[in-house]
Amino acid sequence: MSTDTVDLTRLTDPLNRADPYPVLRELALASPSRTAEGLMLIGRHADCSAVLRHPAMSSERERARLSPNAKGPRTRNFLHLDPPDHTRLRRLVVKAFTPRVVAALEPRIRGAADELFSEAAAKGRFEVVSDLAYPLPLRIMCELLGVPFADRYLIQDWSAKLSEALEPPLPGLVAPRATAQAAQARAEFIQYFRDLIAERRTDPRDDLVSQLVRVEESGDRLDEHELLATCILLINAGHETTVNLISNGVLALLRHPDQLELLRRQPELSGQTVEEVLRYDAPVQVTSRVAREPVALSGSHAQEGDFLVLLLGAANRDPDVFPDPDRFDILRPTGAPHLSFSAGPHFCLGAGLARLEVRIAFELFASRMVNPRLAAAGLSYKPNLSLRGPDRLEVAYEGIRPAETE
Numbered sequence: 001m002s003t004d005t006v007d008l009t010r011l012t013d014p015l016n017r018a019d020p021y022p023v024l025r026e027l028a029l030a031s032p033s034r035t036a037e038g039l040m041l042i043g044r045h046a047d048c049s050a051v052l053r054h055p056a057m058s059s060e061r062e063r064a065r066l067s068p069n070a071k072g073p074r075t076r077n078f079l080h081l082d083p084p085d086h087t088r089l090r091r092l093v094v095k096a097f098t099p100r101v102v103a104a105l106e107p108r109i110r111g112a113a114d115e116l117f118s119e120a121a122a123k124g125r126f127e128v129v130s131d132l133a134y135p136l137p138l139r140i141m142c143e144l145l146g147v148p149f150a151d152r153y154l155i156q157d158w159s160a161k162l163s164e165a166l167e168p169p170l171p172g173l174v175a176p177r178a179t180a181q182a183a184q185a186r187a188e189f190i191q192y193f194r195d196l197i198a199e200r201r202t203d204p205r206d207d208l209v210s211q212l213v214r215v216e217e218s219g220d221r222l223d224e225h226e227l228l229a230t231c232i233l234l235i236n237a238g239h240e241t242t243v244n245l246i247s248n249g250v251l252a253l254l255r256h257p258d259q260l261e262l263l264r265r266q267p268e269l270s271g272q273t274v275e276e277v278l279r280y281d282a283p284v285q286v287t288s289r290v291a292r293e294p295v296a297l298s299g300s301h302a303q304e305g306d307f308l309v310l311l312l313g314a315a316n317r318d319p320d321v322f323p324d325p326d327r328f329d330i331l332r333p334t335g336a337p338h339l340s341f342s343a344g345p346h347f348c349l350g351a352g353l354a355r356l357e358v359r360i361a362f363e364l365f366a367s368r369m370v371n372p373r374l375a376a377a378g379l380s381y382k383p384n385l386s387l388r389g390p391d392r393l394e395v396a397y398e399g400i401r402p403a404e405t406e
């Protein structure tokens with residue numbers, strides 16, 4: 001294992017945000033590496049995959065030996081809990097995202113996506129992030145949870161502030177201002193959902209918040225803090241990530257016009273396209289675990305209390321697993337699994353929903369846009385390392401075809 005040999009400042013340098021992959025490759029090759037006392041970087045596919053599935057690896061950050069500030073705020077959402085609490089809370093919502101429930105949403109998602117393309121056509125400009133990537137998944141999550149879509153700008157603003165602070169504990173990565181803004185956003189989110197939950201108690205509807213309120217009222221499976229934490233987790237995880245997958249994918253297709261043309265001619269490749277974008281430019285680049293006991297990794301050990309930073313974006317480009325990993329190829333044979341939805345007990349609960357939303361977004365982008373190109377100076381990135389994606393992606397085009405139903 002290498003020690004003190006990795007230059008982390010290059011990873012955290014904003015100049016590398018547009019293309020972090022050369023730096024990630026170096027870090028992955030040198031991993032597992034100890035970058036500070038109690039902190040390890042893991043970037044090889046085999047190690048990341050083993051850590052995510054290992055029963056001695058905890059998702060509870062407070063178990064780490066790091067200083068309390070470095071661990072981030074304590075939350076009680078089940079993403080950051082171990083069994084038995086994780087199992088109990090995840091079980092309460094998993095039914096809302098089964099393959100059958102998700103498949104039934106297809107007409108609604110297609111209708112909403114078609115509307116967004118038609119609105120862009122009427123407006124005469126198309127900026128992917130604000131015209132498609134944010135509103136589509138946010139609208140669907142709001143409808144599922146029962147959150148009024150009129151409040152979307154509040155939700156978007158709070159989520160963005162939480163995401164900015166959701167970075168691994170590497171020096172210089174989270175500015176104190178971002179930490180303070182995230183704390184404020186968390187408090188406002190909690191108040192927002194307190195009010196919504198109070199409304200649903202007196203006037204229940206056919207939505208997920210009302211269902212969770214019923215569970216909370218019916219016994220000891222969910223307390224009020226957990227109810228709030230679950231609502232905030234679902235609305236955040238359910239859109240902030242999917243936004244980036246849509247934008248990262250449209251960008252990859254614009255940069256590879258042959259692949260876009262292939263998808264236009266063969267829309268049945270849209271599912272494979274989603275998988276290749278997940279691998280090639282993962283929306284969640286980093287996650288973490290804490291070792292509850294010593295665990296063997298390739299050529300080294302994690303010690304009890306070590307905080308492991310897992311570089312999922314690097315693992316997805318591991319040349320031992322994916323031949324020619326920097327090539328974007330929607331015809332890449334499936335088989336080797338990317339880690340973009342994680343693995344093991346915390347495997348993304350919304351993977352099926354995300355896959356469906358993004359497949360539809362790519363199909364419509366390929367079929368409705370006439371000769372789309374990346375507009376000059378049309379791309380900039382969010383500052384985040386963990387949740388990676390553009391904050392602006394302007395498309396030049398010759399027209400937007402009407403929806404099939406128009």
Ligand code: HEM
Pocket residue numbers: 078079080090097233234237238239241242245283284287288339340341342343345346347348349350351353354
């Ligand atoms: C492209 C879109 C998405 C990506 C890349 C993504 C990625 C991930 C990843 C990497 C994790 C696990 C993190 C870890 O193991 O530490 C996760 C967990 C989770 N995701 Fe997603 N996600 C996406 C969309 C969604 C959607 C649409 C939902 C909506 C319900 C969702 C809900 C969740 C929840 C609730 C968890 C926690 C699961 C658990 O701890 O058991 N995600 N997601």
